[in-house]
């Protein structure tokens with residue numbers, strides 16, 4: 582029975598188009614230590630009509646929502662031990678049940694668990710080899726689900742924005758800066774697991790990366806104190822750190838990022854920071870979400886005409902002079918030649 586159920590389940594995954602072609606590599610995931618209290622429903626005499634779907638799914642959630650790792654797997658190692666054991670596969674009593682559950686939530690629970698737990702690295706943020714410029718799909722992620730107890734929380738008690746996502750002074754700013762006082766509590770935005778706890782002197786300072794069940798990752802930078810370990814499971818709203826001013830920072834704040842498969846996108850797609858709120862239960866990830874990268878890659882050039890100055894060119898393209906000089910490899914005091922080609926962006 583088991584191999585049949587397994588192949589059926591994998592078949593469904595395959596139909597959803599979500600199964601990666603590459604070999605599945607993921608750390609061994611074990612369920613909460615409650616398995617002894619959960620008795621699968623009897624295999625026989627299950628009738629769809631009389632079947633309590635929500636109870637079944639709630640029970641299933643209690644087994645799958647906490648994706649814990651076995652103690653002997655050292656998640657602080659850059660590449661963790663892999664295991665293809667199937668013993669955490671759900672037990673699906675009948676074909677019909679699988680179909681019913683698929684329509685509801687099993688997809689989002691399991692598919693993401695498989696897909697997104699696959700690469701694991703406790704040192705590098707972008708490990709997914711995902712090219713947002715050739716990305717064509719639309720992925721719908723569920724951000725929270727009150728019924729199943731997946732919650733969301735703001736990363737701070739208050740969220741005044743001091744710097745937005747985007748380009749400033751020719752540098753990419755891949756998150757939203759939120760004002761805080763050093764040692765203010767920083768909270769996990771969603772349920773998840775701590776993937777990175779690290780230090781970068783020239784960037785984030787002390788920072789954490791959390792991986793969430795739906796595959797999103799959140800980054801918390803410039804922290805003053807860590808309160809969690811790599812591999813630790815956290816709930817939304819749990820305090821994970823204290824805010825600060827470490828790394829490349831000119832005043833205490835939280836640098837907060839959202840990433841999908843390693844690539845940052847504007848957190849304000851998800852949050853209304855001014856109103857201390859999340860915008861929707863769902864997040865749709867489309868090529869547009871990463872549009873800023875394609876835009877940045879498309880270089881713009883300008884050929885200098887008689888009488889033009891750097892100031893005039895910078896005003897015309899609405900970019901800083903420093904960006905033109907940096908991209909063109911010239912100094913701001915350089916004399917422009919007629920016909921000279923300058924890179925604008």
Ligand SMILES: [Zn+2]
Nearest residue numbers: 756757758836
């Ligand atoms: Zn920042």
